[in-house]
Amino acid sequence: MLTHAQIWAAIDRLAARAGLSASGLAKRAGLDPTTFNKSKRVTREGRERWPSTESVAKSLAATGVSLDDFVGLISERTSETARKLPVIALAQATGAGHFDPHGQPLGPDWEQVALPMLTDTGAYALRVAGEELAPTYRDGAILIISPASPPHRGDRVALMTRAGELMLVELRNTPGTSIDVRSLATGQVERAIAADDVAWMARIVWASQ
Secondary structure (H helix, E strand, O other), X not given: OOOHHHHHHXXXXXXXXXXXXXXXXXXXXXXXXXXXXXXXXXXXXXXXXXXXXXXXXXXXXXXXXXXXXXXXHHHOOOHHHHOEEEEEEHHHHOOXXXXXXXXXXXXXXXXXXXXXXXXXXXOEEEEOOOOOOOOOOOOOOEEEEEOOOOOOOOOEEEEEEOXXXXXXXXXXXXXXXXXXXXXXXXXXXXXXXXXXXXXXXXXEEEEOO
């Protein structure tokens, strides 16, 4: 039997997995930002309030997570870890020949590692080495990249320019003719990139810490 606490804990884990707060998840899903706030989980009379099926469905769609994966979050199990994803060190990935024109892993240097999976069968992982991305991502963190998840303003993404530069950045605007980004590296440098100069872009949807 599912409990009130289990369902709300799964909502919180879903938000954290997407790098969002509970209110950020609600906003991403097109809901009122307070939908998942702790104050909304119990009525003034002390009666437990459950998230609606619609709000959960919209949240799953917004984060690219399947219902089966959400059930795993409820029970704190990791059934999705049975799938192995391609993984390569971030520093190595910046070299030529590791991605095809669509941003998919290419070449023999990719290893296989069991990690949380999404509905995106093209997901892969990058391994951080060193403290260049600290405090956002620490040495040894593994980042899951999902090319099938549409990027939005505020998302963290892997971005490859047509010149062959691989960057991990936060989107500062909705992608259009120009894309404003902030580097996740130390210093958080901001820059604008013409959309025509972007070869591909894919969301960072999960990170181990």
